[in-house]
Amino acid sequence: MSTARGHGDEGEEVAAAHAVFFPFPAQGHVAAALHLARLLHVHHGARVTFVHSERNRRRILRSRGPAALAGAPGFRFAAVPDGLPPSSDEDAEDDHSPEHIAALLAFIDASVPHLRAVLDSAAASGAPATCVVSDIASVLRASGQELMGVPAVAFWTTGACGLWSNMLCQQLIEKGLVPLKGNEQLRNGYLDTVVDWAPGMPRDMRLRDFVSFVRTTDADDGMLRAVMGIMDTLRTAPSALILNTFDELEAQVLAAMRPILPPIYTVGPLPLLAAEQQAPLATLSASLSKEDGGCLAWLGRKPPRSVVYANFGSIAVLTTHQLREFAWGLARSGHDFLLVVRNDQAKDDACGGGGPAAAAEGRGYVASWCPQAEVLRHEAVGAFLTHCGWNSVLEGVCSGVPLLCWPFAADQQTNCRFACTEWRVGVEVAADVDSTEVAELVREVMAGERGREMRQRAAEWKEKAAAAAALRGGSAWVNLHRLVNQVFRRHRGMTLDTGVILSTTTMDKSTQRLD
Template identity: 60%
Template sequence: MSSPSSSPPPPPPAHAVFFPFPVQGHVASALHLAKLLHARGGIHITFVHSERNRRRVLRSRGADALDGVPGFRFAAVPDGLPLDDGDVDAPPPGMVPLLVSIRSTVQQFKDVLDEAAAAGEPATCVVSDMDHILLAAGEMGLPTVVSWLPSACSLLASQHYQQLIDRGLVPLKDAEQLSNGHLDSTVVDWVPGMPSDMRLRDFGPFVHTTDRHDAVLTMYLFYMDCLRTMPSAIVLNTFDDLDGDVVAALSRLMPPAVYTVGPLPQLAAAHVAGSRSPVDALGASLWPEDGGCLEWLRGKPPRSVLYVNFGSIVVVTREQLVELAWGLAGSGHNFLWVIRDDQAKAKGGNPIDMLPREFAEETKGRGYVTSWCPQEALLRDEAIGAFLTHCGWNSMLDGICNGVPMLCYPLGADQQTNCRYARTEWRIGVEVDEDIRRESVARMVREVMGGERGEEMRQCAVKWKEKAAMAVAPGGTSWVNLQRLISEVFCSRKDP
């Protein structure tokens, strides 16, 4: 029996359970945040993968990739999708099916929380970017934090989707408005914190619909409502100098506290690796990375190579691939091109086999084609002169943090909004025509790699690189905001 003067036992450590939307960009960024909270705040972490992604991480990183370290463990739940032709390592068959199927995982996720409680380490917070997971955590009495991993500007745009509907701009009157210039000519000048010449096109594909009851738009509207009412905090993967007006507008619009703690890869590199934490070695690449591309860059002149990568989700048509290939050939520049095995709706084999045989002969010695690569390391190489990108947010930040100008070819999600900001606000990018043609690609590559416009963009990109480095340095805005996030949200809580 304890004496009256005995002090009570200390409470268990804060324990955050992460479950990001199970695609490469979201998983990688969420893991950086989890590692920062563990290394800098002593917060225990359970990081939940989809079962499909768990197998893919093991395949790409080895059998011990998910062993974890003290205070940092991994768990997995099904994603609700059938296996593709029995291939347990295949990526999910598209974004929309995954958006729908992942909603079936609520009970399995609750089981993870119950197992943690039964093991004597109950969750004290759930971190996710999926509304059904946030709702499930709320039903169990747990605080929630949103890890918003697309861009801040896309979040601000998305928070005004309902107003686009109320003002009669969405849905579109007919399918013709998708291609007759209507999206470009319709100006949306009333969103606080955004430029006064935003176009309807810049608000992205979720509102480019003729159906008021479009299932994805309806799902997204519900998600935006949840973000305004449920979480105790929203974490943004950006930094204040880059998105100050947007973040200020979000802070006025949304009751949850908003924390800018990006760029997350650079913040983690500075403050996880620097702390010699064992979590530094934890990774989440869903594809085996080809280190040979870095070797191929060795000895190439500075700024002589165009890097091409459309990310982990986008699927382009065979015609788009062929036009892009001949555009690269016609540009006369060196290039390093990532083509995922599934990207051209083809499976297996060498990615170069997806292209005309004549293309390989035409570009021999100045082109390198692979299925995946260590992008952050590659963009740091001085041989990279520009980045042809789909404008996914992780890729945009990787380019910004390495001072690399961009050719923007947005294809979905937040990418149109990101492209707009890259072109007109940050002045680091040009947009490739939606109807991609080889002559246009060749001209734009030459312009960005060696022209006056490209040099102007490069100078802007270098300035943003310097500001990003300042943000993640000790005492920088993102470093300070991370410390605030740890103390105000994760380590200042009532035990459930």
């Protein structure tokens, strides 16, 4: 059991924290949470229990092997049931099927009892949890005996602009902008309506730049209603809110948010802080899919800034037409490209033989998944075609790589707006993908005047991100220290029966139960 101790803001000695991480079981959420968990353990001596869904645990073992979940003294993994049966090829499962979505929603609804079992195991081991870190709303709402009195901390894995965009949905409804009056407003220019009254947002913010949930004609839309419920939870339930961003990048948005939310700790950019990881935790991974390391060798044979990297994330599903247009647009741009096409994203044979593999012949490399942070840091990469998920945007900013933005859903529209017009490191690709436009934009970003300006701005933001992540002195490290000393203090809970799967390498076997 760890005996590491630190000092609080007034100089008092503070016992080492024990943070239980329980992220929403999707790739981007899990990866960001693991970055933060490792930092707290390595640099602040915090004990960590990191909780996966059982399906994700199996996927990590399949894609990375046992070392990815081996843990270390004071850092262990747990897995809780999710209702999804084992599959012979979980990397190719349809995560968007009604059955999978129904099981995921049921898992979220039932998450508190599962988490309580993890907390009981921690208490039984003699190291009771001091806080729970999660972005699952039901967990954040739980209090008192539900979580043994352990305070909940929200780690929200979007940027500040994406979170604020969600929070403003209620005002958009109150002002009559949402819901839409009919489907024609999706096409007739209504979404270009300027929203110039939103605090913290640009004065020329358009309705289309808000989260995609506002694009509904249903006054009782289930997703929009759920989003507003989650935002209410964030205002009142957690004892603190952690964001993977840095103050200079989103200063105006953060200033607007702080008066109405719990204390906010900006601890980003996590991609740069995570690069400081040392053994043994450097072997841990949250990648749910097997990465194709051959792409790095392929990049190594290319000149500096000559390759376009294209990846649409772990969730977006493209139509056959969209995938074909992107692939052939990249091929016809005249530049080499690395294209990621997930196993569950689209099938090459569905493109009639004219899909990504055909487009890549002689000029491109197609992978089913890749080590994105390493790819973006590679000197051969000159631009990043992205769906604008926050992790991807932030990794692009940290790497100084210009962005070609094709937002798919959720907060990605807002991230795209800020990347293109506020930070000026990106250019937007039309939603109705056309290979000719893709080729022209690639050429412009890679070799045109606008591309040179974007690259200069990207280099400036890269320097600012590096300053925020500077070891010990950067704002992220200062905020991490404050977070540990002000939030993650030791808390004693009660002991309950447990029923979770725990890593056999990192905890006393007397407190384990392996099913």
